[in-house]
Amino acid sequence: MPSILLFGVSGLVGSHLVLALKDKYPDFPVTVFLRNTSLDTYLHDTASVRRIVHGTFDEKDKIVALAKEHDIVINVGSSWDVGLSEAIVEGLNQQPEGKKTTLIHMSGTGNFVDKRWKDGASHPEAKVWDDNNPEDMKLINPSMLNGGPDTVVLNAGKEGKIRTYIVFPSGIYGEAAGPVPALGVIQLVFREKVKELGFVPYVGQGTAIFNNLHVRSITPFMLKVLDHALQEQSPQGSVYERCYLIGGQEVPYKEVSEAFAKLFYAEGLTSSSEAKSVPLEEAGEGELPMLMASDMRFVSNRAKALGWKHDEVGLIEYLGQQTKN
Numbered sequence: 001m002p003s004i005l006l007f008g009v010s011g012l013v014g015s016h017l018v019l020a021l022k023d024k025y026p027d028f029p030v031t032v033f034l035r036n037t038s039l040d041t042y043l044h045d046t047a048s049v050r051r052i053v054h055g056t057f058d059e060k061d062k063i064v065a066l067a068k069e070h071d072i073v074i075n076v077g078s079s080w081d082v083g084l085s086e087a088i089v090e091g092l093n094q095q096p097e098g099k100k101t102t103l104i105h106m107s108g109t110g111n112f113v114d115k116r117w118k119d120g121a122s123h124p125e126a127k128v129w130d131d132n133n134p135e136d137m138k139l140i141n142p143s144m145l146n147g148g149p150d151t152v153v154l155n156a157g158k159e160g161k162i163r164t165y166i167v168f169p170s171g172i173y174g175e176a177a178g179p180v181p182a183l184g185v186i187q188l189v190f191r192e193k194v195k196e197l198g199f200v201p202y203v204g205q206g207t208a209i210f211n212n213l214h215v216r217s218i219t220p221f222m223l224k225v226l227d228h229a230l231q232e233q234s235p236q237g238s239v240y241e242r243c244y245l246i247g248g249q250e251v252p253y254k255e256v257s258e259a260f261a262k263l264f265y266a267e268g269l270t271s272s273s274e275a276k277s278v279p280l281e282e283a284g285e286g287e288l289p290m291l292m293a294s295d296m297r298f299v300s301n302r303a304k305a306l307g308w309k310h311d312e313v314g315l316i317e318y319l320g321q322q323t324k325n
């Protein structure tokens with residue numbers, strides 16, 4: 001049975017994925033690498049994890065040694081940490097000559113924000129990225145939001161020893177499974193923003209497009225990618241034909257910010273239930289202003305061919321339900 005090494009098990013996506021792996025592949029020995037030391041009993045007894053290794057992503061030697069021992073590495077821990085991806089690749093490359101290993105990396109569609117316009121308005125001419133077009137995927141580079149690790153993974157895949165697959169989700173909402181109430185990146189940055197500014201902003205007229213998807217839709221697709229990888233002795237096509245962009249509804253940022261504002265008002269995090277329009281320069285710190293200022297458009301043709309679908313509750317409805325609870 002192929003062994004799996006999973007990074008990010010205590011996160012929003014990883015918390016669901018580890019349970020899905022147990023259900024679908026109960027015989028595959030799963031190792032998890034995490035820094036949280038309070039989850040061992042849950043991971044062992046409930047998630048049927050075979051081996052638990054504690055550490056942080058800067059412990060390169062530990063990560064190299066672990067990757068060297070496993071057939072498949074799934075990284076839903078960081079789409080930003082170049083050192084982590086380099087250590088994974090180094091370990092996989094140290095496996096015996098002739099042995100094919102697999103790396104399934106989770107990146108993000110934050111790469112594909114069209115920064116030609118930063119006024120918060122939607123522009124019909126904004127680039128629509130297509131995961132089925134290798135020429136689009138070839139444009140991925142380290143200057144993009146998640147492009148550093150993507151480049152490490154793509155280059156490793158080109159060398160041919162590691163079968164690489166990259167899944168790029170858009171903004172993820174929903175609740176974590178398991179004992180850690182992980183918010184994931186997008187829900188966290190909206191929360192940090194309201195704490196920073198005292199209100200929830202949107203940039204300009206707020207018609208720029210935010211694509212988003214429910215966390216529950218991601219695990220079935222990750223399993224499809226894993227199935228696909230297991231079936232492919234020699235992957236067909238180039239590394240660029242193993243990139244999958246996944247998303248759900250396209251919602252203007254103004255609507256997204258208004259829905260978060262109502263939730264945060266109900267939770268007492270802000271004194272206003274209304275979102276507020278600001279110029280980009282006044283939207284504060286972090287990556288959220290950059291994301292809000294521009295369109296992020298893509299189509300999932302390759303992912304759809306592999307079975308991608310999003311039939312979960314939409315973001316605005318989800319936040320509305322959270323507000324009532």
Ligand SMILES: NC(=O)c1ccc[n+]([C@@H]2O[C@H](COP(=O)([O-])OP(=O)(O)OC[C@H]3O[C@@H](n4cnc5c(N)ncnc54)[C@H](OP(=O)(O)O)[C@@H]3O)[C@@H](O)[C@H]2O)c1
Pocket residue numbers: 007008009010011012013014034035036055056057058075076077078079080106107108109110169170171172173180182183184185186187
């Ligand atoms: N959520 C989104 O909207 C979104 C959108 C696009 C792409 N992505 C990408 O998809 C992947 C999964 O996202 P997510 O929302 O599930 O992320 P998440 O909830 O933030 O989970 C991150 C996981 O990585 C672990 N981690 C982070 N830094 C670490 C370190 N230095 N050492 C050890 N462990 C560390 C966290 O452990 P702790 O529990 O100890 O913190 C957690 O298990 C990430 O790569 C993310 O960038 C997310």
